[in-house]
Amino acid sequence: MNRSVASSIRTLVGRSSVAQAAYPHLVKGRLGTERWALSLLERGRSASRPTTPSKRARIVAYHSIGTSAWGVNDVTPADFERHLQIAVDDGWTFATPAEVLARPAEQLLAITFDDGVATVLDNAVPVLRHHGVPATMFVVTGWADGGHENGYAHVLDWKGVTALQDAGMTLASHSTTHPDFGKLSVSDARRELETSRERMRTMLGLDTVEFAIPFGQSANWTAAAQQAATEAGYTTVYAQSVGTRPQGTVARTFITSFDKPLVYRAALGGAFDNWEEWY
Structure with a gap:
């Protein structure tokens, strides 16, 4: 669109x-x-x-795994397991985002999640651990502090986030309050980025240098925000788009509730690389 x-x-x-x-x-x-x-x-x-x-390395972006309130961002547990099986059947090797960036010509697939939704811990982590699949969660730190509009109805508190860490999941930042950085002033962007990073350091003992852009489309990030991220200590910024992503960011492929086997295979094949969600 x-x-x-x-x-x-x-x-x-x-x-x-x-x-x-x-x-x-x-x-x-x-x-x-x-x-x-x-x-x-x-x-x-x-x-x-x-x-x-041959397929090139790819990073996919999920949100919730069995939280219907998350709408198009929600993937059912059954579909999530099906996605992993499709990847195996089609010759993908699961990897970390760093491995994808280091070996882009190989058929590597990195699994990432945004927001810190509780059903990732409940429904995705057991499957990932059983099959030895690495994954990364980008946490909205203010939501872990209780700042989501629905409290902890859908998102993890810090105890839950720590459980992700203990289960072997890599954790990184997804901002403090999940704003649209395309509409923030430079000072507000810097505050979001620094506060989130500091909160993760305090609560998790983690000095993350990775950040995923909330919403993640081309309009949701600016050159000024990219500069603020660098100044705040982030070295890698992930988008939620591929061909249209903002300059200086890392591509990820958005996975939705509609992604049954045909659609999921198309996503891995690059069918949506120049497509963007609007909301």
């Missing part, structure tokens, strides 16, 4: 209470339709190729 078109739609929606109520359904319908359509196109292109091209 062209960003100017999406912006125009949001403007029109803002003028009508009825449209505001319908907007989440519009977004969900558009997201599902486009992902399935692009998946079918990718399958058609793959079928017409004389040989299947």
Whole structure:
């Protein structure tokens, strides 16, 4: 979806209470339709190729695993296990993000999660540990402190975050309050970045240098935010987009509730590399 078109739609929606109520359904319908359509196109292109091209290393971005309130960001536990099996069946080797960055020409797959949702600990960690799959969680530190609008209904407190760490998951920052950095002043961006990093150091004894952009699309990060991240001590900044990601960031592929086997395989094959979510 062209960003100017999406912006125009949001403007029109803002003028009508009825449209505001319908907007989440519009977004969900558009997201599902486009992902399935692009998946079918990718399958058609793959079928017409004389040989299947080798896949390059990839980092995928999940959110919740069995939290229906997370909407399009939620993947069911059954689908998550299915995704891991598809990756194995299709020749992927699970790796860390650092290994993906170091060996981009190999068919490596890194699993990451955003937000610190409780169902990752409940439903994803047991599967990952059983199969020896490494993973990274990007934590919203203010939510771990109890600052989410729904409290701890869906997200982990620091005890839960520590349980992720004890289970072998790598932890890194996803900001303090999950703002849209594309709309923040330089001083506010710097405060978000520094506070999150300091909070992880205090609560976990972890001096992280990795950060994932909230929302993660091209409009959600600026050159000023990138500079603030560098000054705050981060060396690696992850987006939630691939071909359209902001300059200086690391690509990740967004995985959604619509990603059944056909769509998931298309995601791993690059069908959505130039596609962006809008909300």
